Amino acid sequence: GSTASLGEQVKHEIIGIDPGAGIMKATAAAIEEYGLTDWKLIEGSGAAMTATLNKAIKNEDPIIITGWTPHWMFAKYDLKYLEDPKKVFGEAEEIHTIARLGLKEDHPEAYKFLSNFKWTSDDMGQIMTAIQEGQDPEAAAKEWADSNTEKVDAWLEGVQPVEGKTFKFSYVAWDSEIASTNLLKVIMEDKLGYKVEALQVEAGPMWTGVANGDVDATVAAWLPLTHADYWDKFKDKVEDLGANMEGVKTGLVVPSYVEANSIEDLK
Ligand code: PBE
Numbered sequence: 001g002s003t004a005s006l007g008e009q010v011k012h013e014i015i016g017i018d019p020g021a022g023i024m025k026a027t028a029a030a031i032e033e034y035g036l037t038d039w040k041l042i043e044g045s046g047a048a049m050t051a052t053l054n055k056a057i058k059n060e061d062p063i064i065i066t067g068w069t070p071h072w073m074f075a076k077y078d079l080k081y082l083e084d085p086k087k088v089f090g091e092a093e094e095i096h097t098i099a100r101l102g103l104k105e106d107h108p109e110a111y112k113f114l115s116n117f118k119w120t121s122d123d124m125g126q127i128m129t130a131i132q133e134g135q136d137p138e139a140a141a142k143e144w145a146d147s148n149t150e151k152v153d154a155w156l157e158g159v160q161p162v163e164g165k166t167f168k169f170s171y172v173a174w175d176s177e178i179a180s181t182n183l184l185k186v187i188m189e190d191k192l193g194y195k196v197e198a199l200q201v202e203a204g205p206m207w208t209g210v211a212n213g214d215v216d217a218t219v220a221a222w223l224p225l226t227h228a229d230y231w232d233k234f235k236d237k238v239e240d241l242g243a244n245m246e247g248v249k250t251g252l253v254v255p256s257y258v259e260a261n262s263i264e265d266l267k
Helices: 022-033 046-058 108-116 121-132 137-147 149-156 175-190 203-211 228-237
Strands: 013-015 040-042 065-069 079-081 093-100 166-171 195-200 217-223 238-255
Touching (some): 022 040, 022 065, 022 238, 046 065, 093 108, 108 149, 108 238, 137 149, 166 175, 175 217, 228 238
Parallel strands (some): 166 217
Antiparallel strands (some): 079 238
16 A cells, blocks of 8 residues: 555545535544644635545545535445534534524515425435436426425425515525525415525635525524534524535535544644
8 A cells, every 4th residue: 555644645624515504613623623734724715625526435545524414426426424523513403593683574485485495415415416427407496396296295384475576595605505595485476476596605705695585494404513613693683594405514524435433633
């Protein structure tokens, strides 16, 4: 085998995503807390990260990325999370639906629907995989809604359709959030009669938009840890409608052929 350490082989680089993502802050904290002094976190995007991962796996090169679940990459590749004994990436993480103040009064129907909305990582994974395989996000979401009418109908229970109302979501172009936001868009348009705008922005503006009322809601708030900074800053200016998904996770991820098993092994 090679005598170069894993760190040397990957040039002490961790392949990150957009700088506003909570996972970037958590990774910076991990570099600090595990004493990974020569390591660098590389900024990019979700799409650039998965492209780099794909290339590394094709060559069986070592690589370390910032990863999260749900994500299609775990279905497509053989990957593992590096253990995080210091719990820098948190524990019981959830995705929350966050609404602007006054949503209940202004859009009681959407408020009720969004309060009911709760699904699983398997559900989301079906839409993510369809999109990754080349389907248009709205079409993939529509197809999922059409083949999961029991779940969709439960979210719509007691919710009356509207006329001539518009609704705005903010989200970031993370694969998980592309899936969830497109699903809610198609259901609110097809079943409730809303005209829905899904604003794709960076993580900061995603939260700021809801806090200042420019945006009605986001279904992309990862709590309690990943978006803790945003939550602390905006908690008095938004309403938390609760978890729309439980059991989600973030961390450092490697192909299973990489020999490290724990973040501690990177030292
Ligand atoms: N993520 C996906 C986001 C939340 C959703 C884990 C990349 C983040 O780190 O903020």
